[in-house]
Amino acid sequence: MAPESVTGRIHSWDLSTGVDGPGTRFVLFTSGCPLRCLYCANPDTWHMRDGREATVDEVMTQIEKYRDFLVTAGGGVTLTGGEPLLQPAFTAAVLRRCKEAGLHTALDTSGFLGARASDALLADTGLVLLDIKSFDVATYRKLTGGALAPTLNFATRLNGLGRRVWIRYVLVPGWTDDEDAVEGLAGFLAGLACVERVDILPFHKLGAAKYDAMDIPFPLRDTPVPDEALVDRVRGQFRRRGLKAH
Template sequence: MTATLGEHAAGVVAPDGINGFYEPVPEDNVPRLRRAAGTAGIDVAAEMTHAEHVAAVRAGEIGSMHSWELVTAVDGPGTRLTVFLAGCPLRCLYCHNPDTLKMKDGEPVAVDTLLARVRRYLPVFRATGGGLTVSGGEPLMQPAFLGRLLRGAKEMGVHTTIDTSGLLGTHASDALLDDVDLVLLDIKSGLPGTYRRATGRDLAPTLDFSRRLAERGNAMWIRFVLVPGLTDAPENVAAVADHVATLPTVQRVEVLPFHQMGRDKWDRLGMAYELDGTPAPDTALVERVREQFRERGLTVY
């Protein structure tokens, strides 16, 4: 998360049992709990035969969803309905929601059902300048469903955002990207070796996708998760900043400090958590990294 859920800093279970996670708010960098509603209030898709289900998925009529939430000041401008789709090809060491990694673990939801939820919040979006954000997991694992969801939202006049690692950028058609007002692009490292260590995958597809977005004129907010001992090396940050500075449609860079509040999910899933002893970055380190981006003339939060 994703975002990014999605690729934010870390996750917890809130005291009331609602899944939630903390994310730094740009102005003061104070982590705040965000609460996800799971699939509460959104009906899962009606039962159908396996063949009917496969056909509906291929047509983009049904997608696999982890959860949704209504949130302000993150995931794009204004108040956002953020939908977290299930499934992700990355295996980030600091993933705060490993329960979103497998598409089969999500709930089947009809695109029309989600669009009905979007319509419900139209007055909120108009009052706050908000809209729909699709995160994950990785939303581009479900391009047909994502495309239908974005198209339906744009037909209502809703501002649209996707939160993506960019690894599957080739899955995004030009028609799909025409329906995207803002891309939250997670660039997790600037050095290929560090990227592979952090995610298990290659960096090049993300950089290629960022160039394509810039050439098309798609607005971007860049997200960089700062993990001491993993992504904090000055040369790694410099590589990210140097690349981002070449992208004319980048509006801001968000430096997201790592923290440990999501590791319990790894334990519950029986997954080895390699960053158990990794501390949160201190204020001096966060400021040093932000300054590296500012030195390239970038707006940083």
């Protein structure tokens, strides 16, 4: 099947600066995710059926409208979700077309489905934004409904392939702030030459309204957001391992 005829299910797209890779990004939100993170801000992307079908050509037509601006702004295209690797053929085709168009590409993934990413897909990915939810196996399971091992295996594979990686770590009081777990993750990441930075993302409740609109409970509605002291402590743990933490 020709890449331009590959179809996928997408939720939406947006332009963003600073949180989805370098520069100003065209961010494509794919539909469908195998995990159910308790702090998820986008429950409207969980199911593929809730997205709309789009061809790679349709996506590229939209991206091309912003191409010159994205290049001038030192940005590119980021595929996120949902989980883009739930639709590996579509994701691979979009990444390939963007690379051919001279646009920087980034893939935002939990790594849970990392085995579905072919080496060719990853070769077309300029940067992997890898979301590691917790380094404690039991906590990871409770927090996401999934297993931690696939993500760590994917991180090790990315290192072997020499791909650029930024780690995203959502800091949730009472869930992902355990000092020993953070220390374990920092030690693991310090051993991966591919990791360029670690972004500490403070838990927020900006998606609460979506849960209300969908008439589903927001599990962490009563969980406090982390204060600056906690953010600084966790950031410091990564920095002491020689990692660039933001």
